[in-house]
Amino acid sequence: MGTAIEWTDTVWNPVTGCSKVSEGCRNCYAFALHDMRHKAFQEGKKLPQQYAKPFNEIQLFPDRLLQPLKWKKPRRIFVNSMSDLFHGHVPDEFLDQAFAVILACAILEGRNHTFQILTKRPARMQRYFIDREPTELVKAWAKAGDGWIHVGDGDEYFSGYIGSITRYEWNADGSAKAGSEYKPFGHLEGIFPLPNVWIGTSVENQQAAADRIPLLLETPAAVRFLSCEPLLGPVDLEFWTQFDHPDNEGYGVEAIKGIDWVIAGGESGKNARPMHPDWAEDLRDQCEGYGVQFFFKQWGEWAPVHELLCNEPGIKGKPWYHFDPDISVCRVGKDRAGRVLDGLEWDEFPAYQERLLK
Ligand code: SF4
Numbered sequence: 116m117g118t119a120i121e122w123t124d125t126v127w128n129p130v131t132g133c134s135k136v137s138e139g140c141r142n143c144y145a146f147a148l149h150d151m152r153h154k155a156f157q158e159g160k161k162l163p164q165q166y167a168k169p170f171n172e173i174q175l176f177p178d179r180l181l182q183p184l185k186w187k188k189p190r191r192i193f194v195n196s197m198s199d200l201f202h203g204h205v206p207d208e209f210l211d212q213a214f215a216v217i218l219a220c221a222i223l224e225g226r227n228h229t230f231q232i233l234t235k236r237p238a239r240m241q242r243y244f245i246d247r248e249p250t251e252l253v254k255a256w257a258k259a260g261d262g263w264i265h266v267g268d269g270d271e272y273f274s275g276y277i278g279s280i281t282r283y284e285w286n287a288d289g290s291a292k293a294g295s296e297y298k299p300f301g302h303l304e305g306i307f308p309l310p311n312v313w314i315g316t317s318v319e320n321q322q323a324a325a326d327r328i329p330l331l332l333e334t335p336a337a338v339r340f341l342s343c344e345p346l347l348g349p350v351d352l353e354f355w356t357q358f359d360h361p362d363n364e365g366y367g368v369e370a371i372k373g374i375d376w377v378i379a380g381g382e383s384g385k386n387a388r389p390m391h392p393d394w395a396e397d398l399r400d401q402c403e404g405y406g407v408q409f410f411f412k413q414w415g416e417w418a419p420v421h422e423l424l425c426n427e428p429g430i431k432g433k434p435w436y437h438f439d440p441d442i443s444v445c446r447v448g449k450d451r452a453g454r455v456l457d458g459l460e461w462d463e464f465p466a467y468q469e470r471l472l473k
Contacts, residue, residue: 121412121454122378122464123193123231129180129213130198130205131165132173136235138347139319142386145197146170173204180216184264189227200232201239208259210243214309215260215273218253221311222280223266233315233342237330240314244334249307253277254300281306308335313376313465315340320348328352332373338465339374344412345382349394352401375465376408381415383449389417389436392444395456408463411456417444418452 118126135143149170156166165174183192194200200210220226234240247255260273267276278299283291285302295302314336316327324341331339343350352374379398381390395411402409420430420443434446454460 118193118196120193120196122191122410124190125186126193126196127179127182127230128195128197129176130173130195130200130202130209131176132168132170132204133198133202134171137317137319137323139235139317139323139345142345142382142384142388144384147384149197173198173202175205175209177209177212180212181263183216183220183228183230184223184226186228187225189229191229191231194230194232199234199236201234201236201243203236203239207243211255211259214256215264217309217312218256218277218306219260219264219266219273221306221309222277228311230309230312231315231340232312233317233340235317235327237316237327237334240316241330241334244336249303249335250300253281253303253307257300277306308337310337312336313338313340315342315376315378317342317344318350319343319345321350324350324352328374338376340376340378340465341374342378343398344378344380345388345415346379346390346394346398347382347388349391350398352398352405352407374407376410376463377402378410378412380412380454381417381452383413383415387416387446389438389444389446390415391438392419392442399456399461408465409461410463411454411461413449413454414452416446416449416452418447419443420445420447 118124120126131145131149133140133143133145135141135146140146149166152162152166153169156162165176168174186192194213198205200213217230220228220230232240244252254274254277257274257277262272264273266273281302282297282299283302284295284304286292314331314334316331318324318327318341328341331341377398379395381395382388399409399411401407417436430445430447435443436446437443
């Protein structure tokens with residue numbers, strides 16, 4: 116399924132439905148879109164059955180799990196654009212099945228996708244990834260794929276296949292490394308953390324940064340990212356002075372090195388809140404300073420127009436918001452506002468992932 120989201124190619128929605136957890140959720144587009152269709156469904160409009168239920172009911176769609184294995188061209192896949200994969204009502208067993216598919220894509224020829232998983236529930240995500248030892252977790256994913264994920268000539272159980280490729284450390288010629296102990300699921304280099312997964316959390320303001328970034332950093336991942344959209348306040352990534360954590364040493368600047376990519380953007384939609392241009396520019400500057408890749412998604416509904424006059428064509432009569440005497444934004448609409456920051460479009464991606472997509 117194509118998407119208008121600038122930093123991905125496709126969405127994959129094996130789960131729909133969610134509930135609001137923080138300020139960033141206030142104008143959730145998925146909520147608004149689903150509930151509009153739910154109302155239309157109730158009024159008798161012909162729509163898919165998923166709209167029979169309101170958005171706050173979590174719905175699992177096992178029949179969608181195999182979709183990525185059918186897509187042959189490498190894609191960036193945004194997982195659950197209409198939900199949060201780590202919502203408390205998504206059972207671990209279903210997560211295991213979703214990760215079985217992702218694992219299959221990591222090891223099968225011609226399924227070189229990248230899975231972008233973004234959550235506002237990093238506590239559950241962290242527990243999911245660390246409560247079981249990596250060996251147990253990979254084994255659970257492999258077993259969850261038995262009988263419906265087909266590998267080899269199709270008659271081998273998925274868990275048998277994963278067990279066999281992880282039984283030794285391998286040399287480049289396919290022989291077992293000298294001294295490597297026979298242990299199915301015991302040799303996980305290149306498999307765990309999953310090399311084809313980017314794990315991200317939403318950071319709309321400093322509170323979300325303090326609450327969520329430590330949990331993200333404690334989650335094993337090949338690539339970690341932040342989605343600072345909608346950006347509702349300034350975010351200082353050197354946040355170690357703002358949160359109290361028993362392992363505080365090693366956070367701060369060292370922690371930023373654990374972040375590979377930052378997306379930033381203003382809010383769009385009917386009730387969009389304005390973003391101060393300094394918040395986006397400052398985040399960009401921090402990323403540049405620390406060597407973190409930066410992607411500016413959009414200004415959103417409100418664009419900085421302090422260099423323009425109120426009677427400029429296209430500006431006249433539109434609502435304004437004045438942050439201070441020097442900085443104003445005008446509600447010109449998402450398309451007109453565009454995505455140019457300081458004269459440039461910022462389209463950086465994690466270098467690691469770019470290699471995987473080739
Ligand atoms: S977590 Fe995401 S999908 Fe869920 S309500 Fe918030 S913004 Fe919407």
